Amino acid sequence: MVLKNFLSTRWGIIGVGAFIGVLAPLLQKLGNPGNMGICVACFERDIAGAIGIHRAAVVQYMRPEIIGFVLGSLIAAYIFKEFRSRTGSAPIVRFVLGAFAMIGALVFLGCPWRALLRFAAGDGNAILGLLGLIGGIWIGTFFLKGGYNLGRTEKTYTSVGWLLPLIMLGFFILMLIFPQIKGEAQNGILFYSLKGPGAMHAPVIISLIVGLAIGFLAQRSRFCTMGAFRDLILFRQAHLFTGLFALVVFAFITNLIVGQFHPGFVKQPVAHTMQVWNFGGMVLAGLAFALAGGCPGRQLFLAGEGDSDAAVFVLGMIVGAGFAHNFGLASSPKGVGPHGIAAVIIGLLVCLFIGFTMRKK
Amino acid sequence: MSTIVDAGGLSCPQPVLMTLDKIKEIQKGEIIVKVDMDTSKENVSRAAESQGWDVADIQKDGEGYQLTIKKE
Numbered sequence: 001m002v003l004k005n006f007l008s009t010r011w012g013i014i015g016v017g018a019f020i021g022v023l024a025p026l027l028q029k030l031g032n033p034g035n036m037g038i039c040v041a042c043f044e045r046d047i048a049g050a051i052g053i054h055r056a057a058v059v060q061y062m063r064p065e066i067i068g069f070v071l072g073s074l075i076a077a078y079i080f081k082e083f084r085s086r087t088g089s090a091p092i093v094r095f096v097l098g099a100f101a102m103i104g105a106l107v108f109l110g111c112p113w114r115a116l117l118r119f120a121a122g123d124g125n126a127i128l129g130l131l132g133l134i135g136g137i138w139i140g141t142f143f144l145k146g147g148y149n150l151g152r153t154e155k156t157y158t159s160v161g162w163l164l165p166l167i168m169l170g171f172f173i174l175m176l177i178f179p180q181i182k183g184e185a186q187n188g189i190l191f192y193s194l195k196g197p198g199a200m201h202a203p204v205i206i207s208l209i210v211g212l213a214i215g216f217l218a219q220r221s222r223f224c225t226m227g228a229f230r231d232l233i234l235f236r237q238a239h240l241f242t243g244l245f246a247l248v249v250f251a252f253i254t255n256l257i258v259g260q261f262h263p264g265f266v267k268q269p270v271a272h273t274m275q276v277w278n279f280g281g282m283v284l285a286g287l288a289f290a291l292a293g294g295c296p297g298r299q300l301f302l303a304g305e306g307d308s309d310a311a312v313f314v315l316g317m318i319v320g321a322g323f324a325h326n327f328g329l330a331s332s333p334k335g336v337g338p339h340g341i342a343a344v345i346i347g348l349l350v351c352l353f354i355g356f357t358m359r360k361k
Numbered sequence: 362m363s364t365i366v367d368a369g370g371l372s373c374p375q376p377v378l379m380t381l382d383k384i385k386e387i388q389k390g391e392i393i394v395k396v397d398m399d400t401s402k403e404n405v406s407r408a409a410e411s412q413g414w415d416v417a418d419i420q421k422d423g424e425g426y427q428l429t430i431k432k433e
Binding site for chain 1: 369370371373374375378381397398399400403407408411424
């Protein structure tokens with residue numbers, strides 16, 4: 001007990017937020033897409049593309065950052081004896097929430113992390129996304145106060161908690177067996193983008209190392225963007241929020257230094273200006289994250305420390321990305337997809353159904 | 362006689378919500394909170410302290426923890 005977990009203190013979480021805030025714009029500098037140094041939703045969507053769950057040619061890449069997040073968290077959890085294999089808190093609900101969270105995020109074009117990074121790079125459209133995110137989480141807090149609860153987990157075989165980390169390891173091995181070949185859209189079973197965001201990436205080894213480092217630190221600090229707003233609204237508690245705030249401040253400073261700060265609304269990278277749906281997409285995503293107990297990054301870190309329900313949420317997001325592109329739900333810089341609006345409305349109805357019916361009296 | 366809040370198997374924010382509800386209900390005294398994750402242990406401690414309660418004791422309880430929080 002003497003050795004307190006420094007990273008879970010006020011300065012710890014601020015340090016982790018700052019660390020992510022500096023590294024994300026640097027990953028962009030090293031090749032990742034515009035204002036997308038790190039985006040959990042976009043990168044999981046790219047992974048879905050790499051394995052052919054959708055065939056949108058511009059967003060196919062096996063992102064090592066995501067793999068690193070899960071494995072870094074796994075390593076931290078083992079070193080600090082926090083790995084607890086657990087399961088059974090309504091996995092199917094988490095799958096559905098993950099799928100709709102992804103759809104909402106892809107209508108906006110980014111997860112909460114990317115919303116913050118876009119904002120810190122001057123993209124004004126991100127303000128609407130962030131407001132939507134806060135709105136969605138705010139709705140979620142009413143359900144939480146009203147007794148919404150997906151039930152208790154049970155301790156289970158250690159190997160259950162290993163499955164998602166092993167899937168991620170498998171993805172990485174596939175990437176080593178079938179690496180990207182310049183000018184080729186496919187190598188073996190993996191798809192690669194020749195143009196668009198999927199073609200833009202930092203060197204594999206750097207992406208992996210940064211992913212591992214962030215996964216490690218985020219597991220220790222419990223960094224969560226949804227939790228940041230939720231705790232502020234629900235308990236007036238600013239602990240996690242200070243981490244989020246540090247991320248924005250340090251990303252802003254880093255963007256200024258490396259020349260990636262471009263204030264404005266139009267012609268922002270991988271962004272659209274249909275503000276109602278920037279807002280609406282993130283209301284859906286925020287509500288889904290709140291009902292599932294974590295932002296997409298946090299779900300990866302939880303999956304790394306043995307939470308197999310969070311792992312199911314992650315798989316739901318990857319499958320949701322498939323639906324988002326196959327059904328024309330995802331937005332593009334031109335605006336929302338042909339069925340994006342319908343999907344947001346259906347997603348909100350599904351979340352409300354979950355929130356209203358899964359309450360302990 | 363202390364009141365027990367069993368938040369085993371629940372992830373945040375549930376353990377915190379349950380603890381705060383109990384704090385509101387009994388106002389002062391002693392509450393034993395059972396959690397099974399380090400994250401919950403930290404969150405419950407932080408929440409209790411923010412309400413002016415002391416974290417008097419933290420015991421290992423199987424795979425989890427048993428926190429004793431107090432307010433005179």
